[in-house]
Amino acid sequence: MADPKDAVLGLWRTLSARDWDRLGDWVTDDCIYVDMPVGPTAAARGPVDIVKRLQVGLRDLAGYENHDGLLVAEGDAVLYExxxxxxxxxxxxxxxxxxxxxxxxxxxxxxxxxxWDFGTVQNAAPPDWMENLLAADTSWMFDATGLV
Known part of the structure; x- marks a missing residue:
């Protein structure tokens, strides 16, 4: 069983590799994922829907890489800058x-x-990025209001 820090780093290494088949191994069956700039009404729940949600933003990129930073853990809580x-x-x-x-x-x-800052991506993205984002599959969407 992975210690909390190892679980978080394993999750992010797998995401950085965009290993969609293994990403679900790092989250619980009832895990809730929320992009806080978008809010809890557009959360994803469970490995399958979390992968679908992440693919909306990351699948079609020519390149994607996570860069390690500060990792702080207290009990079961892990903050990762x-x-x-x-x-x-x-x-x-x-x-x-x-x-x-x-x-x-x-x-x-x-x-x-x-x-994260939505404007940072929006200001650097290609002109059709927002249009493509709005047209993406949203079958993963879960309202996590009151749960996060």
């Missing part, structure tokens, strides 16, 4: 700072909240 480099197929590149808050249960992430 890190950044991601997104390279769009049209050539635009953005480095996006993050703070991610995780709760770990039995060696797997049970709650995952990402804090």
């Amino acid at each position: 890190h950044s991601e480099t997104w390279t769009f197929a049209s050539g635009e590149v953005v480095v996006l700072p993050f703070v991610s808050v995780h709760r770990v249960r039995d060696g797997r992430v049970a709650l995952w909240k990402d804090y």
